[in-house]
Amino acid sequence: MLAYLARRLALAVLTIWAITVLSFVIIKLPPGDYITSYIAQMSASGGFVSEAEVQALRREYGLDQPGYVQYLRWMTMVLHGRFGVALEWKRPVSEVIGDRLWLTMVVSVAAIVVTWALAMPIGIYSAVRQYSTGDYVATFVGFIGLAVPSFMLALILLYLGFKYFNASIGGLFSDRYAEAPWTLAKVWDLARHLPLPTLILGFAGTAQLVRIMRANLLDELGKPYVVTARARGLSEWRVILKYPVRVALNPFASTIGYLLPYIVSGSIIVSLVLGLPTVGPLLLRALIAQDMFLAGTIVLLLGVLTVVGTFLSDLLLLWIDPRIRLEGKQ
């Protein structure tokens, strides 16, 4: 078990390192550097940057140094919680991102919870009542879920909501809470707005998990131990829930590692369509304005949080599945 844990931890650290390098590459990729953008920004707003100031800035950011030194400097900055200045806002990046990062994570994690909560009962039902009307409906909806990208689903729902209810279904807060400080009422407001975006985000994942759950459970249901349990006179629900479902659940837990990056990824684009105050719209604006410090930081933080989330889900898996716990002992 410790060996497993150590392996996962090492991999997580390695992944985080890869993400920092990639984020740095994204920051460095466009022609010019931070200073040229800064100068352009200043002269656009009628300001003036003296040559001495430029030199000082270049030295401060280490832009006259080779790439790896710049990377190390940037990493030190990041580790101290300084992410640079967002050009467009003229405020520190961390301030601009603010709550948005957490809201992104709240939406994504909620989407995973919804995915699980829906996929499990539907999958079990589909397998136990194979070829029933409900099963066909679930399969059909599942195929739609696989085929409709989440942002398209958001667009379609947005249109339907507008046409039939004449209401905008976007956003995460009502107007009066949008800029308000965090209170219990605001949290409640958030909770009321969450279901729709999470459903949209979780739809594709749910469809996939239902299919996995159904196939696994069907395999298990045909096995002799199920017949034995039934012959022993256990009630039907007990027979199904106590044994085969537990076995079928395993791939369920292990796919979460791929589900989280997928959903975080989807949340960026869905947020844009639904106007959610997550990092999605911010990232897009930053990229279009070539505000690379902001963009790189968002990519970095999203990546790191995703890896941490995946690691936590690995711990969860460890707790659920005794086979993994025992792996190290053999």
Added chain:
Amino acid sequence: MWWRFRRHKLAMVGSVVVLLFYGVVLFADFFAYAAPTASEAQRSLLPPQPLHWLDGGFRPHVYGFSGRRDPVTLKRVYTPDPAKKIPVRFFARGFEYRLLGLIPADRHLVGVEGAAAEETLFLLGTDEQGRDLWSRLMYGTRTSLTIGLLGVTISLVLGVLLGGVSGFCGGGFDTVIQRVIEILRSIPTIPLWLGLAAALPSSWTVGQVYFAITLIISLIGWTELARVVRGRFLSLREEEFVMAAELAGSSQARIILTHLVPSFSSHIIAATTLALPAMIISETSLSFLGLGLRPPAVSWGVLLQQAQNVQALAISPWLLTPAIPVIVVILAFNFMGDGLRDAADPYGH
């Protein structure tokens, strides 16, 4: 394998649909009746014209329209004019193009008798710049589907190469490649793609951006294929015929190319088919966000970009039509891929 595949009805339907779509890719100019860039402010955001089939016998036609600007909302309003019948003809002459890029031609699937189709026929309506949506959809299909195909080819080469090395050589190679795959799969892809795509210089031509986007998409896409190839290699390596070939003195390259690859090519075809929809969705998402292909290139994502907000959707819901081919083609590829997988590996499930 073909016989097993034939039995899978949904997969057959899927394949037919996929073939139809690639027919559009090849003959996009024929299916379109207006050049994709032909714009006209006078007919901006024109709603779709319903096609009427009968008029005392089989005479397909659409109604003409007259447009004016609403004085209150400043929005263009169009009223169909049933008295002005525009006869629609099949295989009519239209703008000139080169069939398959070679043969000069000017026939199109539909056209208008006695008038230029660009000026009078708008089966799916027009966009903000007054460009015909149907024709743009045809050209968009060409771009989106070829990007998918090209992207999947690059992924396939990478996947077979790295997955093959990983599975056949094992050891250090295997560990490194597997870790790289795990790392790539645990990073949220869209932010990463966006970052890379945004860094493409804006001075690049449409063609350069096209290839760059394809490359960016396939950089992530190869992991799944590599996993499949590696898995097959691992299980096949232990088979007797491989040992027999080894004992007979075949070189490693010969074993891989003439003995191993043919025995799992069907799996690769299935995995490739299942990877294509993801490629198409990726391109559509990137272009939809405005960081993928840039106008004047036309792709499904570029078309959908106009339907990005509620206001646009409320005024002109037909801008959402490009979503339909996306959904249909993804479903078709999924059905086809499922069928291929079942046919390749009947005991796999």
